Amino acid sequence: xxxxxxxxxLAIAEYSPVAAGLADLRHRFKGVxxxxxxxxxxxxxxxxxxxxxxxxxxxxxxxxxxxAPALERTRLIDAEAKRITGEILALEQPIDDAIKAEExxxxxxRQEREAAEARAxxxxxxxxxxIRGFPVRAxxxxxxxxxxxxxxxxxxxxxxSYRDQAAAAEQLRTDALxxxxxxxxxxxxxxxxxxxxxxxxxxxxRQRQEQEAARKAEDERRAAAQRAEDExxAEExxxxxxxxxxxxxxxxxxxxxxxTEAAAERRRRQExxxxxxAAAAAERQRxxxxxxRQAAxxxRQRLEAERIAEAERAAARAxxxxxxxEREAAEAxxxxxxxxxxxxxDAARRQAAEDAVALAVDLSCMDEEPPINTVxxxxxxxxxxxxxxxxxxxxx
Numbered sequence: 001x002x003x004x005x006x007x008x009x010l011a012i013a014e015y016s017p018v019a020a021g022l023a024d025l026r027h028r029f030k031g032v033x034x035x036x037x038x039x040x041x042x043x044x045x046x047x048x049x050x051x052x053x054x055x056x057x058x059x060x061x062x063x064x065x066x067x068a069p070a071l072e073r074t075r076l077i078d079a080e081a082k083r084i085t086g087e088i089l090a091l092e093q094p095i096d097d098a099i100k101a102e103e104x105x106x107x108x109x110r111q112e113r114e115a116a117e118a119r120a121x122x123x124x125x126x127x128x129x130x131i132r133g134f135p136v137r138a139x140x141x142x143x144x145x146x147x148x149x150x151x152x153x154x155x156x157x158x159x160x161s162y163r164d165q166a167a168a169a170e171q172l173r174t175d176a177l178x179x180x181x182x183x184x185x186x187x188x189x190x191x192x193x194x195x196x197x198x199x200x201x202x203x204x205x206r207q208r209q210e211q212e213a214a215r216k217a218e219d220e221r222r223a224a225a226q227r228a229e230d231e232x233x234a235e236e237x238x239x240x241x242x243x244x245x246x247x248x249x250x251x252x253x254x255x256x257x258x259x260t261e262a263a264a265e266r267r268r269r270q271e272x273x274x275x276x277x278a279a280a281a282a283e284r285q286r287x288x289x290x291x292x293r294q295a296a297x298x299x300r301q302r303l304e305a306e307r308i309a310e311a312e313r314a315a316a317r318a319x320x321x322x323x324x325x326e327r328e329a330a331e332a333x334x335x336x337x338x339x340x341x342x343x344x345x346d347a348a349r350r351q352a353a354e355d356a357v358a359l360a361v362d363l364s365c366m367d368e369e370p371p372i373n374t375v376x377x378x379x380x381x382x383x384x385x386x387x388x389x390x391x392x393x394x395x396x
Contacts, residue, residue: 012066014062014066015059015062018055018058018059018062021055021058022055025048025051025052025055028048029048029052032048034048120163123161124161124162124163124165127161127162127169128165128168128169128172131153131156131169131172131173131176132172132176132295132298132299134149134152134153134176134179134180135176135179135180135183135291135294135295136291136295137149138180138183139183139288139291140284140288141187142187142191143184143187143188143191146180146183146184146187147184149180150177150180150181150184153173153176153177153180154177156173158170158173168302168305168306171305172298172302175298175301176298179291179294179298183287183291186287190280190283190284190287193280193283194280197276197277197280200276201273204269204272204273208266208269211262211265215258215262219255222251226251
């Protein structure tokens with residue numbers, strides 16, 4: 001058992017009896033090795049263990065006894081804090097709920113606005129893609145289907161729902177209609193070519209059947225002639241067996257030659273048919289490649305038109321801003337010049353009034369009456385100076 005330090009044990013006075021017991025047991029059992037293989041050693045070991053267990057359990061009982069009041073105090077502290085917290089939350093929660101509800105409402109409105117704008121953008125993009133998709137839908141289709149697509153595209157209404165993309169949508173429709181009409185013309189030509197090839201195949205099949213019928217008729221005729229000849233030569237066979245066999249071999253060789261030539265003719269016509277079909281397939285692939293190229297070119301032109309339009313809008317905004325600044329500067333300058341002129345006129349009026357007062361004072365203060373001419377000249381001179389500020393300057 002681990003040694004317990006004496007000073008630490010005595011720090012809790014209630015543990016002193018346990019510490020004393022521990023000191024006694026340490027003195028008795030420390031370093032002791034019991035021979036538990038013998039009855040006596042086993043009995044002594046068990047007795048020592050029992051004493052140690054009793055001391056340990058008495059220490060645990062004392063610990064619980066000493067700790068019980070502290071645990072009760074801790075429980076009361078936690079319960080009171082929980083009660084006060086509940087009352088605070090009762091006041092705080094409605095305010096917090098109102099704030100969070102408003103935040104959720106604002107966030108919901110923001111999300112709804114963003115979702116509505118996203119839906120509008122997606123619908124506009126879908127409408128433009130629908131116009132672009134007309135040539136794609138017509139790819140590989142017959143002239144009847146392409147003609148129906150042309151009518152549908154012409155009937156398509158480009159209304160206010162296209163917003164600022166109405167002009168772009170109209171241009172896309174114009175380009176798509178041009179492509180569809182070219183595809184329609186190509187489809188008509190391809191269908192006419194297919195009908196021509198079908199007529200050629202039918203003509204080849206008719207010729208083959210006629211040749212087959214002629215061959216069968218010839219075979220039947222030859223068989224009938226052979227039978228007649230066999231009947232006629234029935235009596236002569238015994239004498240001309242070798243000649244008849246040679247004749248028969250020659251006829252068989254001729255028959256094989258005819259059949260070989262007919263088979264070669266059939267193979268030639270079959271190869272010609274396959275060549276015609278391969279040429280038609282290659283032409284269809286070429287048309288599809290051309291459609292793909294035209295679609296890519298349309299997309300490039302659309303992106304270029306958007307870039308140019310954005311650049312023109314930016315330049316227009318810059319010009320408007322420059323014109324506004326120049327206009328405001330001119331107006332400010334005109335206001336300042338008018339204010340300066342008004343101030344100058346006010347100063348001149350004040351000076352004229354002072355001159356008039358000075359003239360009156362001078363005349364009243366003269367000891368002797370001046371000559372009439374002298375007074376008159378002085379009045380005219382000063383009156384000219386008095387009236388000068390009130391004369392409007394001629395407009396420049």
